[in-house]
Amino acid sequence: xxxxxxxxxxxxxxxxxxxxxxxxxxxxxxxxxxxxxxxxxxxxxxxxxxxxxxxxxxxxxxxxxxxxxxxxxxxxxxxxxxxxxxxxxxxxxxxxxxxxxxxxxxxxxxxxxxxx
Numbered sequence: 001x002x003x004x005x006x007x008x009x010x011x012x013x014x015x016x017x018x019x020x021x022x023x024x025x026x027x028x029x030x031x032x033x034x035x036x037x038x039x040x041x042x043x044x045x046x047x048x049x050x051x052x053x054x055x056x057x058x059x060x061x062x063x064x065x066x067x068x069x070x071x072x073x074x075x076x077x078x079x080x081x082x083x084x085x086x087x088x089x090x091x092x093x094x095x096x097x098x099x100x101x102x103x104x105x106x107x108x109x110x111x112x113x114x115x116x
């Protein structure tokens with residue numbers, strides 16, 4: 001019974017996603033203007049090759065920002081139920097914060113937070 005339910009859910013999910021893609025393809029407006037395929041930034045036409053490399057430090061900085069941003073989102077539900085979790089909840093969030101601080105110290109020591 002359990003595997004049959006899983007198969008039905010998977011088939012239903014695949015069918016709904018496929019139907020949504022088909023309907024979007026039929027109803028969406030189409031433009032065959034070659035200008036639509038060009039790179040566009042702030043209303044200024046691009047000059048030269050738009051596929052240029054950036055320093056890896058920019059990507060590393062962005063990933064670190066996202067990592068700490070997502071971890072901050074994990075702190076919000078804990079803060080909402082702070083009174084209900086007791087000492088065990090406080091200990092677990094203290095452990096979580098220690099891991100966060102160690103990650104930040106590691107990134108700082110490696111020079112990932114410096115613009116060069």
